[in-house]
Amino acid sequence: MPFIYYIMKTLFACLVFLLYSVVALWAYYNCNWCxxxxxxxxxxxxxxxxxxxxxxxxxxxxxxxxxxxxxxxxxxxxxxxxxxxxxxxxxxxxxxxxxxxxxxxxxxxxxxxxxxxxxxxxxxxxxxxxxxxxxxxxxxxxxxxxxxxxxxxxxxxxxxxxxxxxxxxxxxxxxDTARLKVYENSIRTKILYSKFRAHNFKPDTALIAYTKELLIYLKKYSTKSITVIGHTDAAGNNEDNVWFGKQRAKNVRNYLISQGVPEEKIIIQSKGETNPIVPNDTEANRAKNRRIEIIIN
Missing domain, CATH: 3.30.1330 (60s Ribosomal Protein L30; Chain: A;)
Structure with a gap:
């Protein structure tokens, strides 16, 4: 019994140490400015x-x-x-x-x-x-x-x-005219990187900020329409990736609607893995290809 107790105590200490290490590593590598x-x-x-x-x-x-x-x-x-x-x-x-x-x-x-x-x-x-x-x-x-x-x-x-x-x-x-053009171009075409998956979708800071700017833009240009395009990396097969891209685009569309963007203005598309912006040869590159593209027409 003492031996079993010692083993259990050691395992518990190891688990606590591992948990602490994971949290510390996450804080270190996921926060450029803390x-x-x-x-x-x-x-x-x-x-x-x-x-x-x-x-x-x-x-x-x-x-x-x-x-x-x-x-x-x-x-x-x-x-x-x-x-x-x-x-x-x-x-x-x-x-x-x-x-x-x-x-x-x-x-x-x-x-x-x-x-x-x-x-x-x-x-x-x-x-x-x-x-x-x-x-x-x-x-x-x-x-x-x-x-x-x-x-x-x-x-x-x-x-x-x-x-x-x-x-x-x-x-x-x-x-001035030049700066206004740059600003409005940043609204007309936007690339967003976030966790857009169906089961754990949560708007991040970038999407929240963009949506507020978009609402202001649409007040000025009320006839404009919005295309939300989902993109994926090349993991898996193309048919599944088209589906995943569409689900992610739907999540963004639903969020925009919830914030006051008229539903009839939004079109969703998925290009799956067919339009990468970088080669799918590293995890960092694959993360860049998993994105939402918003285009104002």
């Missing part, structure tokens, strides 16, 4: 998995966030703002920063021909060799907005803030 909460400062802190180190909570430049409109009028101010780590491209966002995202989304919905311009600067205490950090800090903030369902084609970076004392500020600028 968040952690600094309990002392109640802030959300970006850290880079490449360095595997957290941003320290000390030695930061404070930056009250100001949002300006196209006429350079201040329309939103967030005293908590953003904190910047000197001589690095790292930024620290307060936990309440989701309010900024919510307000920006509301503004963009009411003003669809508007883009977000992130203006980034370096501090006087930083050396000239740190000037490259200006753009990188802006890119950090852009990535945060994109992760929170703001179309990346509506965000661009400049290194010339209107207020030179500001390290980061945001301007909501009317799109």
């Amino acid at each position: 968040y952690t909460t600094n309990q002392e400062t109640s802030e959300t802190v970006y850290f880079d998995k490449a360095t595997d180190s957290f941003i320290p909570p000390t030695g930061k430049f404070s930056n009250k966030l100001i949002v300006l409109n196209h006429a350079s009028d201040t329309i939103l101010t967030y005293p908590a703002g953003i904190k910047i780590i000197p001589h690095t491209d790292s930024i620290v966002l307060p936990l309440a920063f989701n309010t900024v995202v919510k307000d920006l989304k509301a503004y963009l919905k009411k003003n669809p021909a508007t883009t977000i311009q992130i203006a980034s600067n370096s501090a006087a205490a930083e050396s000239t060799k740190d000037s490259i950090l200006k753009n990188k800090r802006g890119m950090r903030l852009k990535k945060y907005f994109v992760e929170n369902q703001i179309n990346d084609k509506r965000i661009f970076i400049t290194t010339n803030p209107l207020n030179q004392n500001q390290l980061l500020d945001i301007r909501l600028v009317k799109m």
Whole structure:
């Protein structure tokens, strides 16, 4: 009996270790940018998995966030703002920063021909060799907005803030003709990668964000129709893959309808494995071929 107890105890310990390892590996390889909460400062802190180190909570430049409109009028101010780590491209966002995202989304919905311009600067205490950090800090903030369902084609970076004392500020600028064309093209043709399978379909951030933009687009172009095309990799036979592609397209169609897109505007198709964008010779390539293509006609 003692021997059996020892064996069972050892097996249990091994199972716990394996479970912990799987969770740790998933977190490491599936999160390019992760968040952690600094309990002392109640802030959300970006850290880079490449360095595997957290941003320290000390030695930061404070930056009250100001949002300006196209006429350079201040329309939103967030005293908590953003904190910047000197001589690095790292930024620290307060936990309440989701309010900024919510307000920006509301503004963009009411003003669809508007883009977000992130203006980034370096501090006087930083050396000239740190000037490259200006753009990188802006890119950090852009990535945060994109992760929170703001179309990346509506965000661009400049290194010339209107207020030179500001390290980061945001301007909501009317799109010019060229930028509006780029933005609308990003709506007219869209490739989505997600788990579109029938039994566990769940809209991801990319599909949710795209659907919101699509609804705005259709208000402007009310006569347009939508084609949703399902694509697969080359695993299995072609007949099955055509079926899988169609089921995935149906899932997306049903989600679009549930969000307010008129059913009669949507056509679904499946091209199965017949239209790969890369060779089906590696798992990474096969994942690229398993996709949904949305075309606005």
